[in-house]
Amino acid sequence: MRTIILKTASNYLLPLLLLFSVFILLRGHYQPGGGFVGGLVASIAFVLHAFANGLKSTQEFLRYHPGIAIPIGLTISLLSGVLPLLSGLPFMKGSWFKDPVPVIGMVGSPLFFDIGVFFVVIGVTLTILFTISETAQE
Amino acid sequence: MIVAVLSGFIVAILLIFFGKYFRGKASVAFSALPLALFVYFLSMVPVVSSGNTLSSGLRWIPSLNVHLNFFADGLSLLFALLITGIGFLVFLYASNYLKGHIYIDRFFGYLSMFMGSMLGLVLSDNVLTLFIFWELTSISSFFLIGFDNDNEESRKNSLLALAITGGGGFFLLAGFILLGYVGGTLSIQEMLQLSEVIKGHQLYPWILAFVVAGAFTKSAQFPFHFWLPGAMKAPTPVSAYLHSATMVKAGIYLLARFTPVLGSHYYWNTTLLIIGAITMLYAAFHAIIRTDLKSILAYSTVSALGMLTFLIGLGTKEALIAASVFILVHALYKAALFLTAGVIDHETGIRDVTKLAGLRKVLLPVAIGGTLAALSNAGIPFTFGFLGKDLIYEATLAFEDFGIWFTAAAVITNIFLLYAGFIAGIKPFTGKLPVAYKDVHLPSAALWLPALLLGVAGLFFGVFPAVIDKSIIQPVVLAIHGSAVDIPLKIWHGFNKVLLLSIITITAGFFLFYFINPSNRYVKFIGKIDFLSPQQILSNGAYKIQHFSTWYTKTLQNGYLRLYVMVIVFFLMALLAYKLFTGVYIYIDSSQFHELTLYEVMVTGIMFIAILITVLTSSRLTAVASMGVVGYCLCLLFVFYSAPDLAMTQFTIDTLTVVLFVLVLFKLPPFISFANTAVKIRDAVIALSFGSLISIIALEVLNETVEKETSIFYGENSYALAKGKNIVNVILVDFRGMDTLVEIIVLTIAAIGVFSLLKFKISANENDHV
Structure with a gap:
């Protein structure tokens, strides 16, 4: 299954797809997209890389176990919900910066929540897929 | 009061961390807790005896109307005093009884937890908190019965006790919820005012049935009595504390507590009278044919509980007074008898009364305690039991309709109980000391003093009833009966029928004791008709259920994914099709279709x-x-x-x-290809019908008038409130963000599940154990 073409392509596709996934994540608030789909796209990027170069090399490339993204994402999401509590607002109350940031657009707590979702989805998907494929190869 | 109730739990939790420092002699220190609480509750007596109630509360779950509200009236206080007073003696006793046991800290943890829950139970004003504490007593009792967890019998019996009392707890919860629904309040004190409303409501029979079922299972009434003799597998201090003096009386407490609310109704009185009478006679009969010390005491406890239910069922003023006194009488003498039995067991290792004799020569203080308790149990004049028995006879005689029969039942029960008490409290100490017990020596005071104290208390209250008359008993009657009653406890009632009945009881009991020796013969006889006992019937039923569920699981959960999918689809199809073909008019509105592209x-x-x-x-x-x-x-x-x-x-x-x-x-x-043609056709049929069903539903949806309220709301507010133009995403991260948060947690759990299932394989060696 390992072809030169796919291998070479995947090396270029990986950063592109990752960039695309971030794009999807950020545009989610105004146009179709969001953390969930973005996370899935990012996972596909890594899965494609693993298909082309073998699971080992993707794992080496990642350095850390993809599962590590789960607690990071959960923490970000939870924090974005908890932070409004500090200023006396209800849990998960959305709050925004007044002016839009260039490129990204409006920045607010829901965006951070979505970023958390993004990481959790990447972590979950890659953990499941990598675990199953490792077991299958044994 | 909150601190008093929760202190038991706090100690239990602290023991998890500091338990190891209390395994040795320091375990005596635990008895300081019940002692302090006892003094605290004793200090409430003056206020409560003047007719007031003390209360304190904490808002807990306001949205459900569940609050940690506690109040102490006469009834609560009597129980609180019993729980802490006998608790103190039992804690003291247990620290010596279980000396050197490696899990003694754990034992005291359970025991403190039990004490806390029991206090919470009797002091709660809110019925739902009462229920929570009620279940906590069942749970702590489960741990205490199964304390000796190496023993299979212990484990079995603790499970049985939990099943019966826990099952009863469900009924109780149902009863309480109905009560709350009918009365519109969860507070017991407020319910007291609503007695007529509740009794007049059409749900009253259900409330009655549920509450009574809870009380009967807890207080071991026929036909649920059998868990109590089984519970005797617990260490003896536990039997003395939970299974005679306090926990099993929780049901009695409940009945007494709800007498002013649910009582004085034909259904209430009849149910309690019949069940109480059956229990007291049935268990009294069982008590006299047993030979194991703790069995005898267990059955006589069941019988006494039956007597209490019976008295509450009579419901007259006299009967309620008798019940109030008898609760105290019984707690005192039965705990003493259990503690005595515990010492005998501890020192000789034998509990068979046919083999025990002459122990007074080596265990004199224990013998005195046991004898005093047995005398109080027998109702010999100048003991507290005498007062109790007289009041019972007065109550039954005063009852008009079946007074004679009730009195007869009470007399027979009392004769049997007297015999059982003598066998357990006196017989082991009389006669010649067998050679085998020559070396038995008196244990430390912590073991014999509690029983002696309880025995002396029984004598003291018998001689000076005025000490507790106005201060304790009358507030209890006030709480149960609802009005102040003035019948001072008297030692001497004059020559009347009651005295005659007392004399008959005592004489007949003595005759039994002198002429009938306990022997194994009767137990063997009972063994033959065992299949008729409620316990057998119940456990056979449980077996059948187990068989059925095994069969059911093997058939439906066979581990093949294809079967699961088929079952799910089939069931869904049946449900949908039923709904579709019974209630919906099917037509397809082709005018709404747009042109195919x-x-x-x-x-x-x-x-x-x-x-x-x-x-x-x-x-x-x-x-x-x-x-x-x-x-x-x-x-x-x-x-x-x-x-x-x-x-x-x-x-x-x-x-x-x-x-x-x-x-x-x-x-x-x-x-x-595993599947043969028949299977393929079957699967095709299922798949096709499922598909067509879904299509029909999808087409039917077009005919329904569409409620656009929700989508309009989100459409209008998504930018205004959440500053987002993509409604789907705004719903996900903002409006229903909480759902999403939970969903990503679920995803996490799924990932962990897959990872651990695949990565951590059970090695072949471990697999053997499973």
Whole structure:
């Protein structure tokens, strides 16, 4: 299954797809997209890389176990919900910066929540897929 | 009061961390807790005896109207004093009884937890908190019965006790919820004012049945009595504390507590009278034919509990006074008898009364304690039991309709109980000391002093009833009966029928004691008709259920994914089809269809071909790939119908699913067609009917008037409130953000599940144990 073409392509596709996934994540608030789909796209990027170069090399490339993204994402999401509590607002109350940031657009707590979702989805998907494929190869 | 109730739990929790420092002699220190609480509750006596109630509260779950509200009236206080007073003696006793046991800290943890829950139970004003504490007593009792967890019998009996009392707890909860619904309040004190409303309500019989079921299971009334003799597997201090003096009286407490609310009703009185009478006679009969010390005491406890239920069922003023006194009388003498039995068991290792004799020569203080308790139990004049028995006879005689029969039942029960008490409290100490026990020596005071104190207390209250008359008993009667009653306790009532009955009881009891020796013969006889006992019937029933569930599980949960899918689809189909063909008029409104576009026709055509390939191919990889094609086509349809978010997600998910399939394919065995034609036809029929059913429903939806309220709300507010233009995403991260948060947690759990299932395999060695 390992072809030169796919291998070479995947090396270029990986950063592109990752960039695309971030794009999807950020545009989610105004146009179709969001953390969930973005996370899935990012996972596909890594899965494609693993298909082309073998699971080992993707794992080496990642350095850390993809599962590590789960607690990071959960923490970000939870924090974005908890932070409004500090200023006396209800849990998960959305709050925004007044002016839009260039490129990204409006920045607010829901965006951070979505970023958390993004990481959790990447972590979950890659953990499941990598675990199953490792077991299958044994 | 909150601190008093919770202190038991706090100690239990602290013991998890500091338990190891209390395994040695320091375990005596635990008895300081019940002692302090006893003094605290004693200090309440003056206030309560003047007719007031003390209360304190803490708002706990306001949205459910569940509050930690506690109040102490006469009834609560009597129980609180019993719980802490006897608790103190039992704690003291246990620290010596279990000396050197490696888990003694654990034992005291359970015991403190029990004490806390029991206090909470009797002091709660809110019925739901009462229920929580009620269940906590069952749970702590479970741990205490099964304390000796190496013993299979212990484990079995603790489970039995939990099953019976816990099952009763469910009924109690149902009863309380109905009570709250009918009365509109969860506070017991407020319910007291609503007695007429509740009794007049059509749900009253249900409330009665549920509450009484809870009380009967807890207080071991026939036919649920059998868990109590089984519970005697617990260490003896536990039997003395939980299974005679306090926990089993929780049911009695409940009945007494709700007498002013539910009582004085034909159903209430009849139920309690009949069950109470059956229990007291049945158990008294069992008590006299047993030879094991603790068995005798267990059955006589059941009998006494029956007597209390019976008295509350009589419901007259005299009967309620008698019940109030008898609760105290019984707690004092029965705890003393248990503690005595515990010492005998501890020192000689034998509990068979046919083998015990002459122990007074070596265990004199224990003998005095036991004898005093047995005398109080017998109702010999100048003991507290005498007062109790007189009041019972007065109550039954005063009852008009069946007074004679009730009196007869009470007399017979009392004769049997007297015999049982003598066998347990006096017989082991009389006669010649067998050689085997020559070396038995008196244990430390912590073991014999509690029983002696309780015995002396019984004598003291018998001689000076005025000490507790106004201060303790009358507030109890006030709480149960609802009005102040003035019948001072007297030692001497003059020559009347009551005295005559007392004399008959005592004489007959003595005759029994002198002429009938306990022997194993009777127990063997009972063993033959064991299959008729409620316990056997119940456990056979439980066996049948177990068999059924094994069969059921093996049939429906056989581990093949195809079967699970089939069952789920089939069931869903049955439900939907039933609903569709009974309540819905099916017609298809073709006017709402818009014209087919070329794209749609093409995509559907591709889908159809892909499905055919999936079904017909003999290569797994092809099947998976064509399934992926079906999924992509679906995404296209979503795009056509302007659901881009859905399409994107579906698209990525589909990709990943195909990848997942391909990854697993290596693992699967080569593709072999297992299914024969019949199976294939069956599956095709199921699949086709499911598909058509869903199509029909989808078409039917068009006919329904659409409620657009929700989508309009989100459409209008998504930018205004959440500053987002993509409604789907705004709903996900803002409006229903909480749902999403929970969903990502679920995802996490799924990932952990997959990871741990696949990575941490059980090695062959471990597998043997499973």
